[in-house]
Amino acid sequence: MAALKLLVMMVVVHLLGGAVTTTTTTTTKHAASTKPGPRFQVFRVRETISGSKTRPAKTTSYQESSESNQKFEGKWKLNLVHRDLLSSTNLSDHRRRLDERLKRDAARVVSLTRRLSGGHGDAAMYEVEDFGSEVVSGMDQGSGEYFVRIGVGSPPRDQYMVIDSGSDIVWVQCKPCNQCYQQSDPVFDPAESASFLGVSCSSTVCDRLENAGCHAGRCRYEVSYGDGSYTKGTLALETLTFGTTEVQNVAIGCGHMNHGMFIGAAGLMGLGGGSMSFVGQLGGQSGGAFGYCLVSRGTGSYGLLVFGRGAMPVGAAWISLLRNPRSPSFYFVGLAGLGVGGIRVPISEDVFRLGALGDGGVVMDTGTAVTRFPKPAYETLRDSFIAATAGLPRANPVSIFDTCYDLSGFETVRVPTVSFYFSDGPILTLPAKNFLIPVDDGGTFCFAFAPSSTSLSIIGNIQQEGIQISFDGANGFVGFGPNTC
Known part of the structure; x- marks a missing residue:
């Protein structure tokens, strides 16, 4: 397990629009000293708008198992x-x-x-x-x-x-x-x-x-x-x-x-x-x-x-799960910081820290849609993103989203990357569709994060979409990648 954790601390993962690349570094503490990820990516506006109207055919029966026997074997x-x-x-x-x-x-x-x-x-x-x-x-x-x-x-x-x-x-x-x-x-x-x-x-x-x-x-x-x-x-x-x-x-x-x-x-x-x-x-x-x-x-x-060994892909980048004594049902992770355009924004790691009594921290949740950060962290992230998108036309706020854009006249746009810097070392860089979401059919897109009124941070399902996420509860790790899906 010590060897596994050392490997975890040496891996930097970048997930960009369907591509995953892995690099190594000698850093053993924080990803801030590793090589920065890509600064910008192409966001396909028209493709995202048309895709939001598509739904798969309805499932009529439960999925066939990968094992043909009548008991659990893997x-x-x-x-x-x-x-x-x-x-x-x-x-x-x-x-x-x-x-x-x-x-x-x-x-x-x-x-x-x-x-x-x-x-x-x-x-x-x-x-x-x-x-x-x-x-x-x-x-x-x-x-x-x-x-x-x-x-x-x-x-x-x-x-x-x-x-x-x-x-x-x-x-x-x-x-x-x-x-x-x-x-x-x-x-x-x-x-x-x-x-x-x-x-x-x-x-x-x-x-x-x-x-x-x-x-x-x-x-x-x-x-x-x-x-x-x-x-x-x-x-x-x-x-x-x-x-x-x-x-x-x-x-x-x-x-x-x-x-x-x-x-x-x-x-x-x-x-x-x-x-x-x-x-x-x-x-x-x-x-x-x-x-x-x-x-x-x-x-x-x-x-x-x-479920089982098929959930543990070779080549995934693993970070430690944190146990919250107040509520052990939830999956907490150590988040060290946030990045925009390949540059870590000035937010103290203490903002994301899980307290000794179970207060604060960062929980991964499939039931929450929009990722929340404490207000100071959210505002710093948002302001950095606004500064990096100064050339894009703005739109009025929509619901909980205070940062929106009118992209109706664009086929594609160039946008800055948004990244999560985890305490164990990996950097998760989101595909653009995981932080710019359509809020209507006319080309209005909003920055899909929101402020929290408490010290609790929640990584929601919009930010998790399309990323292979694995939980090793026995050993206390969560992994990202190596493939998008």
């Missing part, structure tokens, strides 16, 4: 789709889709900030009459942006599931459904599954839930989300199927009362760092390894979710 891959695929929202109405996305994003950020910045405990925040003293409150995570399709039960019933890197519960809507939102597939009926097994209140699995509830001898759960969505029901052990690969005895929530904006999904697959998440339950079977590539807006293609 890896499998699943297609990832964005929630717009399942939404009834008019695809051509780009501004409406953006407004809805930013509303969800705002709720997500509020909930993360409340959870990670020393707010009241979840049980104190969410009191639901139906549970009374038996309420078990989950983390207030929001309803997610990306979906996979898997089989639930025996025989397997196809279901869309939201993925969430900051949640630790796997759950599906279940019959009898006292209250259910509308989903794309028939609601799961545990009576029709030969592998469904309810969890008793005395079970060690029930003990893993914080403040677990009990009713008629059955373990009860509840998860409340920042946008007002929730699920509550009983805990059970069930078989989940990925193509031809079966994973047995997965602890899932069987939700009999559910409410929210889950856009057709049957439930949620938590991928957080806790023991009750799907990754945590796989344990030694997967080595705590998983990875994803979030589909880029407008590519007309699917993203990928990978």
